[in-house]
Amino acid sequence: MSFPNVDFALLSPSLIVCITALLTMLLVPFLGEKRQVVVAHLSWIGLSIALFAVSQQIGKNATTFGGMFLGDDFSQFFSGIFIVAAMLTIFTSIDYLRRKENEHGEYYPLILFATYGMMVMASSSNLLVIFLGLEIMSVSLYVLAGFARTELKSTEAAIKYFLLGAFATGFTVFGIAFVYGVTGTFDVAGIINAAFGQSNVDTFLIIGSALLLIGFGFKVAAVPFHMWAPDAYEGAPSPITGFMSAGPKAAAFAAMLRIFSVGFGSTVPHLQTLFWIVAVATMTVGNIIALRQNNIKRMLAFSSIAHAGYILIALVVGTGEASSAAALYLLAYALTNLGAFMVIALVDSGAKHDEFTSIDTYTGLARKRPFLGLALTLFMLSLAGFPPTAGFMGKFVLFKAAVSQGFYVLIVIAVLNSLVSVFYYLRVVVKMFMTEPDGQPVEVPAVPVFLMVALAFAVAAVLLIGVYPQGWFNFAGLSILGAN
């Protein structure tokens, strides 16, 4: 009996996150109600060790467990996104949970479990392992979305997210089963080999790919599988909404890029057309409905749908350059959205319930709190894609990758969409700077230390990527294993 070789160094980032989650989970019931915040601090310390471990593995591009677990730069890059997203979310949450009187330590290990699941998703080209990672991530997020148990909207968010998410999981499993049935393997490289050998691609491989597209489409909230997103985003606790829009979206796209773009997507006919339609529908529907939203969390939910549409361009193009561009886009989007949700969580935490989430709450905010106003303005500009922000750089790199392959119509539609999006992003800015609050202005709490650190980091990162992207990113493309 042969046992697989184990390269523990390659596994170390995800192992550290998992072990931190286990230990903090163990600690939760032993801490008193007053000392649950200890769990938060242990969690971010564990995450920063994991981030260091990631930095040590960059450039190794190795595999372990017989190719079941990949440690290429693609997966390290995404692991970095997930870890940073989790850390920023934890920093945002410490004060938020205290103010909402919802300090239960389980919150932080659940974030860590979700992060572990995402790292697993991004670190394998085996459909079985990707699926298990997806499940860990989803189960943790369903619970986190409903973490504010006393809030009706939070419970609604959890139920809607869970029911539709579980339904989508069914499609994913069905798709995996079909693909496995035709090719006899779970491994993406093996699937390509099996598919290439035949003169015409099997119908069941096409059906299986379509089912996988539906399953992942739900997770990234692509039209027409986006229905859950607005309610789930609105009802979930604000820091978790930020986390949901940053981490899981990036994880689902990482898996999709690996399965379709560098994987067997090109061997399946018509899939590119399908992606084209879904991408255009997603960005257009997301942007147009976002125009009419009055709740800032709901607005950013539709904005997140629109951004999923832009990122889907990478799947249409399908080149390695486009995949790397999508990775940069996801990093930029994650940092920007997390930053925006830091401000939203702070404003939201001014009230015990969720009455401070309408856009009207932000009336005159910039006059009273200029730094908060400027930070949120920066994030809104980045989401809209203005230079010199990360959002602009992400769009620029991605659109360039598409234009170089001749997708002109697609890019024209995407640019028009970006123009439309400027209206609703700037609406918030206008509200903050140019309007006088009528009646009692909203009391926004002082910025706590950890949130200050996180906010400063997000602002700096968004500007840095916008001004000097080369330092962060190799434009020639991340090396991706598991592809021929």
Added chain:
Amino acid sequence: MSEVGLTSFETYFPIFFQIVLAIIIGVLMFGVSAMLGRRSKSRVKDEAYECGIEVTTDTRHRFSVKFYLVAILFIVFDLETVFLFPWAVNYKQLGLFGLVEMVIFILILLVGYVYIVKKGAIKWD
């Protein structure tokens, strides 16, 4: 690998036989009593028998949420047991490596067990 030397049909025949028998008995009991029994409906017949107690509430009670928690915990640990079987039948061949794998598997779930015990999720009051 057939240790008993039976074909699979012979292996499953007792189970199949049992299912058929159960169906026959069930149908017989209902059928015979429906055919032979006399039916008479009256108000007296619907009353509680002799020293029986008058019904005060609906038959369908609402159960406590604790039952549900216990059932969920049962499923999780039931699943764990399912994973033990394939390991157990290969125990000798897998040796130390297999043991380590299983210990890791169980330790991870043990974290959950400690959590629920400490949290009082399986305490009944």
Added chain:
Amino acid sequence: MDSAIAPYLFYLFSFVVVVSGLLVVTLRDIFHCALFLILCLFSVAGIYVLLGADFIAAVQVLLYVGAIAVLMIFAIMLTAKVSGIGIKQQNEQVPIAIITTVAFVAIALYGLGKTIWNIKTDVAIPDNTTMAIGKLLMTTYVVPFEIVSVVLLAALIGAIVIARRN
């Protein structure tokens, strides 16, 4: 199961699966639905036996028929005012649902005829699959195996957090 009656058993089990499955989604008493779901899951176990997948069949009975069905019945009993009274199982989306389902079945059937399945016929099916599954689980599939325990743990903790008393 290499016997003359195996095909008949297959059609018997399939018939029960389809009929009980339809009853699950059409009956008005949710408790009856749950009972038919048990019958449906049990018949699926029968099909697994016919396929020679004895371990999967045992797991199906142990987990789905045994544990998950009980959990569902608990869930029904926990919820006030749902058992014993008729529940509307249909809404205005029935036509769309039927169209989608029929379309999917049609495409799947079309594909079924056209696909060359990558099935190895020269491999003998072991009489006892538990051993073979165990070996694969502990060697080739050790990564998924260990990750499964994390999935279970996350589900466990999630259930407690959701059901906790404040």
